[in-house]
Amino acid sequence: MRRLWLIPMVLVALLIPVAVLAGSEEGGFDGVVHSIEGRYHVRATRIPFLGLISLVSTKATHGGVSGLHVAEFDSFTAQVDGDELNRMVEEKLGAGWERIIRETKREGNEQTLIFIYPEGDRMGLFVVDLDGHEMDVVQVSVDPNHLKEKIGSLNHHHHEDDAAEGDSD
Amino acid sequence: MKNRIITFILGAAVVGASAFAQSSQLPAPPPIEKELAARASNVTEVTLGKNMLGFASKVMNNKDKDETATKHLIEGLDGIYVRDYEFDKEGQFTADEVDQLRKYFETSEWSPMVHERDRKNNESTDVMVKLVNGESHGMFILDAEPKELTIVLILGPIRMDELGELNGVAGLGALGSIGGVQHSPHGKGEEKEKAKTMEKDKTGGNQ
Numbered sequence: 026m027r028r029l030w031l032i033p034m035v036l037v038a039l040l041i042p043v044a045v046l047a048g049s050e051e052g053g054f055d056g057v058v059h060s061i062e063g064r065y066h067v068r069a070t071r072i073p074f075l076g077l078i079s080l081v082s083t084k085a086t087h088g089g090v091s092g093l094h095v096a097e098f099d100s101f102t103a104q105v106d107g108d109e110l111n112r113m114v115e116e117k118l119g120a121g122w123e124r125i126i127r128e129t130k131r132e133g134n135e136q137t138l139i140f141i142y143p144e145g146d147r148m149g150l151f152v153v154d155l156d157g158h159e160m161d162v163v164q165v166s167v168d169p170n171h172l173k174e175k176i177g178s179l180n181h182h183h184h185e186d187d188a189a190e191g192d193s194d
Numbered sequence: 195m196k197n198r199i200i201t202f203i204l205g206a207a208v209v210g211a212s213a214f215a216q217s218s219q220l221p222a223p224p225p226i227e228k229e230l231a232a233r234a235s236n237v238t239e240v241t242l243g244k245n246m247l248g249f250a251s252k253v254m255n256n257k258d259k260d261e262t263a264t265k266h267l268i269e270g271l272d273g274i275y276v277r278d279y280e281f282d283k284e285g286q287f288t289a290d291e292v293d294q295l296r297k298y299f300e301t302s303e304w305s306p307m308v309h310e311r312d313r314k315n316n317e318s319t320d321v322m323v324k325l326v327n328g329e330s331h332g333m334f335i336l337d338a339e340p341k342e343l344t345i346v347l348i349l350g351p352i353r354m355d356e357l358g359e360l361n362g363v364a365g366l367g368a369l370g371s372i373g374g375v376q377h378s379p380h381g382k383g384e385e386k387e388k389a390k391t392m393e394k395d396k397t398g399g400n401q
Contacts, residue, residue, distance in 0.1 A: 107237075123241070123243055123245060123246055124239075124241060125240065125241055125242060125246060126238075126239065126240055126241075127237075127238070127239040127241075128236070128237070128238045128239070129231075129236065129237040129238075130235065130236045131234075131235045131236070132235055141246060141249075143245060143246070143248075143249040146252075146253070148249065169253040170253055170255075173253075173255070
């Protein structure tokens, strides 16, 4: 009976984190996509079975690529202020993400933003690309060494094939 | 005792803040850059901060000769920044604005190394080096063409003869030619002239 006062205390302790989480702004990939949807009044097309595709790509690349997220905006007709888009994406991605490339072409409504997040031996890659009436937002985690080896081996095969073709001629 | 603790905490905060400021942030862009960006039809910005260069050097292959050389060059750098502005037509930026950009960096630490003017074609190239105890610790390149303006800023210890290695880094291929000036014994007269200026500033430009 004496410990009944603990009940409201525990309830308050449990409710505070819930309230904080509910009130906190969404960040990361979903945060960026929702901000774009809200600001430019567009709706992202989600690719069906993307979770499965991501899993398959992780297996296929032996961990070289993982955590694939893609959102596609078709019929993107709004005029985009590059500074505003950049600020919005930076804000939603949060600390740790560094923008390495920003390209703006006034003609044709083209914007490209590429952010990188070093995470040990891997890196997170976040791309926002607007080309005319289509915008793509992609996030992926890659192992640069693994990909480099893979690309190197593909180049090697390609050169071997070229040499073989040259010999047959 | 209480005062000592407060002093210690304040000191630690100042040291921490300055370390953070040094490690994470880029130099503030000259105010004129924003105006140029607003007028340009195409703007390209490449920003590789210390963290990013550190990460890039970490994932570079030690077995590959070219990659080892690039790794050696970039691992000591504090940042590489490239800004490229393309304009629809000529006359969308003035010589005065190019001067303002140059003057932003033309402080006591920065020594002019190459200063080239082509009045006929309305082109100019400036290369400045930041010298610290006779060693180059930064490079600023400003290239103005009638419809294009390019700024390259490299911060950190640089060896001119290694600059050519940046050829392999996307968007920085042009730097190879600066590094290559010293390598090309049969280069054009213009390149030789640049090389002379470089040598002169490297040996005598300690400020």
